[in-house]
Amino acid sequence: MPASRNEQSRRAILDAAISMIGELGYDGISIEAIARQAGVSKQTIYRWWPSKGAVILEAATESLGTVVAIPDTGDIVADLRTQLTAILELITTTGFGPAYRCLIAAGQSDSDLLRAVFAQIVAPNIEDFRARTALAQQRGEMRTDADWQTMRDLLYGVVEYRLIHGMPLEPGYIDGVLTIVFQGVRC
Known part of the structure; x- marks a missing residue:
């Protein structure tokens, strides 16, 4: 700045x-x-x-604040539930949801804007998720051979899919997604 x-x-x-x-x-x-x-x-x-x-x-980006930070309580599923619920709250109760949806749409004809959205919003979340799942694997919270990239795509991709298509985003929905994603990776 x-x-x-x-x-x-x-x-x-x-x-x-x-x-x-x-x-x-x-x-x-x-x-x-x-x-x-x-x-x-x-x-x-x-x-x-x-x-x-x-x-x-x-x-x-500023409205994201600490919402996207993944807590570390020693329970990866609870921590992701907390983070994803906070993200849903941000999307549904502030201007972030409409702004993000509009940025993605505008980025389809403005590659510089789309790259900036990725660099400022998506990439930091990817890195935080990678670090938190690596820690969970080290601690035995999940299997060491779990594919963190696919897990990330499933968890956050569902939120983006529902946001982009104007589908309901409700906190209770997160539990179902977490169950599906973690059913095969918990120790």
């Missing part, structure tokens, strides 16, 4: 972007509309971000 950013203006811009995306969708908002709602000039936004997608990506 450039040192010249005014934190109050930056926060107003990100808040405006995340609130507008849920209401109007990606194509329904513009830099001008974000600037108007945030009470800043569009030049301020363009000085700090190269595009509308970059503004929305930063707003979405």
Whole structure:
């Protein structure tokens, strides 16, 4: 983040972007509309971000906060349940869900944006999952030959599939997915 950013203006811009995306969708908002709602000039936004997608990506990434961190209680299934339930809460009660869905859609015609979404949202989660499952394997919480990549794809892929297709995302659903994924890997 450039040192010249005014934190109050930056926060107003990100808040405006995340609130507008849920209401109007990606194509329904513009830099001008974000600037108007945030009470800043569009030049301020363009000085700090190269595009509308970059503004929305930063707003979405910031809203993730500590939600995506996988806790470590010594029970990998309980820890993933906690994390996935928090992710569902974020998706269903904040502007993150609509923002993420719009970023994925816009990324289909903007490969730079799609790469940035992967680098800033998806890749850190992959690394956290890899590290947490490696620790679980070392501790005997799951088999050492369990394929963590396939497990990750099943757990998070289901959430993304349901999000992208507008299907219900309910916390109780997580238990079924965890049972299916861990049935063959628990020690």
